[in-house]
Amino acid sequence: MGRSRLQLTLALLKPDLMMHPVRTKEVKTIIKDNGFLVIQSRVTAINQREAEKFYEEHRERFFFTRLTGYISSGPMTAMVLAKENSIAHWRDLMGPTKTYRARDIAPTSIRALYGISDTRNATHGSDSDESAKKEINFFFPEFNCDNWFETHEVLYRENRHTVVWDDNQGLT
Ligand code: ADP
Numbered sequence: 160m161g162r163s164r165l166q167l168t169l170a171l172l173k174p175d176l177m178m179h180p181v182r183t184k185e186v187k188t189i190i191k192d193n194g195f196l197v198i199q200s201r202v203t204a205i206n207q208r209e210a211e212k213f214y215e216e217h218r219e220r221f222f223f224t225r226l227t228g229y230i231s232s233g234p235m236t237a238m239v240l241a242k243e244n245s246i247a248h249w250r251d252l253m254g255p256t257k258t259y260r261a262r263d264i265a266p267t268s269i270r271a272l273y274g275i276s277d278t279r280n281a282t283h284g285s286d287s288d289e290s291a292k293k294e295i296n297f298f299f300p301e302f303n304c305d306n307w308f309e310t311h312e313v314l315y316r317e318n319r320h321t322v323v324w325d326d327n328q329g330l331t
Pocket of ligand 1: 222226256278279282
């Protein structure tokens with residue numbers, strides 16, 4: 160068996176969660192305790208138009224207006240997480256999309272614990288390598304995923320990576 164693959168994923172702490180500093184901190188603790196490296200982190204807010212772009216694949220869905228209004232309603236924390244199989248692992252920790260379903264079938268998941276409705280479900284995570292790259296680029300246009308793998312994968316394997324956790328430090 161080959162070693163598992165190092166992956167990057169985009170995690171968002173959505174506006175409903177960010178309204179509650181204590182819960183936000185608890186979710187960050189879950190992220191750290193599960194061995195994810197936070198290699199980029201930024202508190203940011205997006206407007207309606209940007210939200211429509213970010214979720215454009217859902218344009219025809221009945222919840223699109225609700226979703227884009229909500230996601231542009233306040234600050235979020237956007238993070239790039241690195242870990243082996245980070246995409247599946249982070250989605251597993253988040254639990255099912257819908258909060259009420261999460262409470263039924265994954266009661267200890269983040270969405271079960273912190274989501275407040277099917278739309279306002281606390282967190283986001285990319286669902287594939289392709290969307291991770293696109294979504295990371297959306298929130299961190301200056302960050303180049305391919306370059307990161309070239310320069311940091313070896314450091315990661317040797318435990319010599321640098322971790323970023325200071326929201327907005329050094330950023331305008
Ligand atoms: P996920 O965020 O789990 O990848 P989707 O990409 O299907 O799920 O949906 C994007 C977001 O749209 C969800 O996180 C949630 O905020 C919202 N959403 C999805 N399905 C519904 C629904 N049936 N009712 C209300 N909001 C929804």
